[in-house]
Amino acid sequence: MGYQWNFDWLVGYLPIFAKGISITLELILVGAVIGVALGTACAWARALGPTWLKPFVAVYVELIRNTPFLIQLFFIFFGLPSLGFKMNALQAANLAMVINLGAYSCEIIRAGIQATPRGQFEAGQSLAMTQFQTFRHVVLIPALQRIWPALSSQIVIVMLGSSVVSQISVEDLTYASNFVQSRNFRAFETYIVATATYLVLSILVRKLLDGLGWALFPKRAA
Template sequence: MHYQFDFGWVADYYPVFLKGIWITLELTFVGTVLGVLVGIACAWARTQGPAWLRPLPIAYIELIRNTPFIIQLFFIFFGLPGLGFSLSGMEAALLAMVVNLGAYSAEIVRAGIQATPRGQFEAGSSLGMNRLQVFRHVVLVPALQRIWPALSSQAIIVMLGSAVVSQIAAEDLTFAANYIQSRTFRAFEAYFISTAIYLLLAIALRYVLAGIGSLIFPRRAVR
């Protein structure tokens, strides 16, 4: 049987796609900002923090990096209510993305910190700064400059990985595609359009992050 392509329904469902795109971008932006902050905190604790604190970020990083994201998502959404912590689909999706990105960005930031010349640490200490001040004012910015491309790539991975949050009824772009194909029975067309949108979003996000990197670190343009 010959399949007849039909995209005539798109005009009727474009608001659904727009809502899905907006929620995907919202999750990506908030999840990336908070996840990177968590990663920076973990990287500091692991490299510059007191010895008693270091096992905590190590355990967190190993747990998250060695378990599937979808299992983390299901644990937060379906498991935490058993402990009395009930979250909506959007709240659970955002928390899962922050927790997941925090672990991966922690290792990226740690690599940038470890590449910092020892003399910079000593120079900060000689100015009377404590360890946290040295980290903030002397180490962190050059480290972020070195790892910006890696962080940018991880942010794109987070955006693409957010597609699984539709499994807990978070109304992202994949949820929109699932909803539309269930109403129109045009699975090929619905997922073809959503695939194209994800591709365009990923390319656009890469250029946006490169531009942000060039503004933040003008001495070394990030490509």
């Protein structure tokens, strides 16, 4: 006898899935905004910053990019409290997302900065711009324009990687799916719903980032 599909249970568990989706979106929103800001600062430090600062940023980037996100999450949630840094599971997850995306976005943005022709730096200086003004108006915007597709893809990848935060009891979409499956014992259908939801979220986030890129960099549209 074939497998009997059953999605009748879904309506009753919609509030749980909705809560999980909202927390997943919160994680990616906080991670994307603060993580990209951190990555931008680190990219400046590695490409244009003072010599003494570059080794510290390099160690941070290499450490994060060469260790599993789950281990980073466990270190923050279980390790930092032993040093006196108290935080709940959601705060730990947000911090881990920011630190992780910051390291990856640093290298992406740095590549865009290093692709900037040297003449643009000199043009900014010839207009009596300060170093910060030159970086902001002459270097950073064109650099972000060049690497925006890669940065958008990295944000989506980090969003999908956020599924492991359920390991520290953050009630995200994966946590909600595990909870529902433990109640209805319909693992196949439950994880089909979770997979489809992650797929839709990924497409929507990518479309949103593409639209944001067109709004921020209108020349790219041309």
